[in-house]
Amino acid sequence: MTQKIAIIYQTQAPPERNGIIKPMKPGGYSDSGADIAYSLQKQHIEVITPVESPRVDHDLDWVFPDSKEGIQSSIDKGADIIWLNTVLYTGHPIEEFLKMGISVVGQVPENVDLYDDKWVTNTLLKDHGLPIPKSIMISRENLENYTLDFDFPVVAKPIRGRGSQGVSLVRSQEELSSILKEMFSSNDFGEALYVEEFLAGEEVTITVMPPGNYSIDHQNIPQKNYWSLPPVRRFNHENGIAPYNGTVAVINNSKVLNDVELQSEIIIQLCKDCEEAARIVDAKAPIRIDCRADSKGKYFLFDLNMKPNMTGPSRPHRQDQDSLTALAARKIGWSFDDLILNMLNQSWKYPL
Known part of the structure; x- marks a missing residue:
């Protein structure tokens, strides 16, 4: 049976989890989704696209929104494999289609939801004996009375981050206090942040x-x-x-x-x-x-x-x-x- 692939991209930010926000990438990975679709098409694999003749330099010609309507549209056009080039979470629309038996390329949504949290994941990996840097979670509640058990410099970052967005090298307590207040006041990342020891090597x-x-x-x-x-x-x-x-x-x-x-x-x-x-x-x-x-x-x-x-x-x-x-x-x-x-x-x- 011939495979027919559709690629979906992110159209909205994932829901907050315990007050933590994961910022959305501008364009929602439509650029890489189009790269994937074009690559498959070059290899003579049938790619289902939103438009009849996608233009090579127009990302959105190649990818479907990751909404229920967008995914259904790709299936109505014949897709039998959905490539999940998007940020997943528990309750994501793809779950309904997974339960109906659709094949996918990508992760289990509930696993992404859980392990996108750096604090949860690094604690889990550390509990399994893997080498993880010393770290602390700082929330609005303990912003004035937390204690670091590692030395400066440190790295401050979102708990549900994306690449190096919002990540800062911090060299002093005064600088850390300033950066944390700035990050909290922006509300781009939610109610808690992650601070870890800075590793000076490669x-x-x-x-x-x-x-x-x-x-x-x-x-x-x-x-x-x-x-x-x-x-x-x-x-x-x-x-x-x-x-x-x-x-x-x-x-x-x-x-x-x-x-x-x-x-x-x-x-x-x-x-x-x-x-x-x-x-x-x-x-x-x-x-x-x-x-x-x-x-x-x-x-x-x-x-x-x-x-x-x-x-x-x-x-x-x-x-x-x-x-x-x-x-x-x-x-x-x-x-x-x-x-x-x-x-x-x-x-x-x-x-x-």
């Missing part, structure tokens, strides 16, 4: 793929367990923080580790730690974990992303739009098209 990002059957070097490779793409080093930080990829293209501040580095015991163990983290959160699609070393070279997992950015250079006007995952994939011989096709091949439906 930063790498690791994409972990779910178990499944993959095509690597023109061979079918069964992967029974979670497995890592080669880590990507981040550099050219701005004030200690990797800049948001909407501001600086990742190809300008990121590079895959070389063969010698990939064979180091430290990196091999870090990949194993990230694979264990993916198992713990029951990932059904790629996740991305940001890791950083302290001044002694010990790596910690500090940010687990249930929805990695998936932009790629599939369309002619977006040749500089590699994502971190696409960069990593190239190291194992995958083009962006190969990555997208292998992601499609891990589609799933209820019951899991």
Whole structure:
């Protein structure tokens, strides 16, 4: 049976959770959704689109809204697999269609809802013995009487963040007080914020793929367990923080580790730690974990992303739009098209 794929994008911010707000990305990932759709179409896979003849440089010609009406429209046009290129949560409209038996590419909505919370996720990973930086949750209620048990500098960030938006390196108590008050007064991130120790060493990002059957070097490779793409080093930080990829293209501040580095015991163990983290959160699609070393070279997992950015250079006007995952994939011989096709091949439906 021929697969017919539709890609959905985010049209509204997810609901608050315990007073915590996850800001919405402008455009709702319609850009990467269009990159994915164009890649699939190039590979002669039938892509269902909102318009008859989508224009290559018009993102919204390629993707459907992630509303109930948008998803239903894609199915009415013939889609039998929905690619969830959006932010998911418990109560997301896709849940109704999952219960009806639709196949999807992406995560389980309730898992994203749970693990988008950095405090919940990092506490869980730490309880499983994984290396997590020291941290504290600061709310409006304890803003005047919290106690840090780690030294400055520290990093202040949203609990349900998106990339490096709202993330700041803070060098003193006075500066922290000022930044926290500013973040709370903006109300962009809700009633609580996350502060963790700053790690002064190198930063790498690791994409972990779910178990499944993959095509690597023109061979079918069964992967029974979670497995890592080669880590990507981040550099050219701005004030200690990797800049948001909407501001600086990742190809300008990121590079895959070389063969010698990939064979180091430290990196091999870090990949194993990230694979264990993916198992713990029951990932059904790629996740991305940001890791950083302290001044002694010990790596910690500090940010687990249930929805990695998936932009790629599939369309002619977006040749500089590699994502971190696409960069990593190239190291194992995958083009962006190969990555997208292998992601499609891990589609799933209820019951899991």
